[in-house]
Amino acid sequence: MFFVTYLRRELRRRMRQSVFIMLGLALGVGLVVTVMAVSSGMQQAQGNVLQGLYGIGTDLTVTKSPPPFKADDNNGFRITMTPSGAEVCDNGKCSSGAQTIDNLNGLSYGPLPYSTIAEVAKLGKVQAVGGGLVLTDQQMVVPASVATGGALPTSTSFYVDGVDFTHSTLGPYTDGKVTSGRSFAAGDASANVAVVDSNYASAHSLKLGATVTVAKTPFTVIGQVTQPQGSQPPDVYIPLARAQALATSQGKKLTGEVNSIYVTAVSAADIPTVQAEIGRLLPSATVTSPSSLANEVTGSLANTARLTSSLGRWLAVLVLLTAFAVASLLTIAAVTRRVREFGTLKALGWRSRRVIAQVMGESAVIGIVGGLLGVGVGFAGSAVIKAVAPKLSATVVTATGQHLTSATPSGSTSYDPTITRTVPITMSAPVTLDAILLAVVLAVIGALLAGSIGSWRIAQLRPADALARVA
């Protein structure tokens, strides 16, 4: 076919230029694919973190902010250490001298009555509801005294989850797989038994039958669970009733309370409706959806996500626009150089449309090849990112509600310990079909844009003027 022959010959004649345009488009498009891959990898990673924190299948969590904390003598947990002695005050109850502190706190969230679960269950479009206690066990050995300017003792802490296993299959516990021992049974509801996370177990050498101390109470380890990779599970799971009996929130027992309610909507589309209904039912509660949780995640994961969404996107757009511009300029230059050729064709009786089709055909081929190369560049980029990306981590910081003070002759220093949960993330950058299609479409659009600018010049061309030019 004449069209194809002519097209092939012209592309071959301007091989170097064609390849240059193709590579430019490929680079721009490849960057777009890479950025898209990275950001979908980011989304996946964030999804993993959030699911790990709040449980697979949970669409919404209902929590309440703790009552405002007033740091005075009767409120909060205060440890004062001076050279002359140590004093520990727990919401106004003080004791002095060396001692071991082991508290199970539910201070991150305010308490909600257990009956709230049933109320939420009655709302429309709600599929399932469950509740539990999200707690932190804080342990510290307080010495008899601390020398002036001496180091404060450090506290250790781990996460404890009060699991309502007799009623609900929602919440972080249900994501785990029991890898050794057994899960909770109905008879365990008020027993001092614990299931521990396998990572926590190996870090602390906790075998089956070992004892883990929670709020100065020994619990027997009956099983180990493994949570999905990338999740940030609680360390120790205990029956909800035991947790309610042992935990406190700002000095008050949590008997008959939960502090996290997990809700599943009938369908993903119902999430906003359910969220609004719960908001009306419990005006003082916070209803959180996975999308609003994304803001709570900090650390290198969040930084990288921000970087890809800002810098990466701009870089890709910039390179793409540059490629478009260069392609357009080169096409204009090529058309200008071929003005006499096109004038001759017009003199032979070629319609402008046919000449334009020829130029557009050349551009389309350049665009398609550039787009396919761009997909290749995208795959390469995503592979490179997987290979060289530093290990990322997501960090979620939670307050412990404690207040530590060290009094010295020159004054006192104090700090509020927080618990930082860091989840390691394996960075992935999957190239999606959408990205591939977008790449090819973008490259073809770029090339056709260049072609149309060239064609516009051809349409302007009067054959006599074209032929008058001496090349």
Added chain:
Amino acid sequence: MYELTQVTRNYQKGRRTVSAVRDLSLTVDDGEWLAVQGRTGHGKSTLLHLLGGLDRPSSGSIDFDGRDLSGLKETQLTRVRCESFGYVFQTFNLVPTLSAAENVEAALVPMGIRGPERRRRVGAALESVGLADRMRHVPTELSGGQQQRVAIARAIVKEPKVLLADEPTGNLDEETRDDIVNLLEKLWLERGLTMILITHDSSVAKRAQRVGVMKNGNLSILRDSRRAERRRPEQRKAVAPEGEPEPAS
């Protein structure tokens, strides 16, 4: 064939208006060979472009076979160009990436002639210019004379009524020039073409039936041997190659 009435073609050069062709009236007969001479810049090419439907006059009318070219729409004009006019340029203007055969083929593309018929006509056209053995060569592999032969084959392959040639021998040496002029004359005789040929070269011009000179955009006829030639066909036979048939008169 042609009836030009008071044709003017102005170019705007800054504030100044240049009349490349001015008030030109001319009649061209069916099957005649008109040569146009003239100094550079006096409007020869402009006239040829007007005759070939590549350009439109600023005023006046160009009647071609009963149609006024100056009044046609662009698509109609393209159609006329495609069917009726063959061009030959001083600089050959072959598409550099296409072979000789493909360059000739390019003229048949807009006519919608395809397949075996297209190949047959391309072959015949190249044969009639003596280049049957150079079909696959690209322009850079051909001499100037051969390139011009390809251009001539491209002009005649669609069997036009009019062959328009703008200094077809301007870039060729004397011997090649004579070959090309002989070839043009042969085709003119064989095919009953109307041929309008622009040349600086008097030895080329004198072969034509009628010779005019462009001066300041106007054409004055120097010599007209149309009637004389019709009376003396044996003379025409002398310049035609051996065994060529008589032109229809």
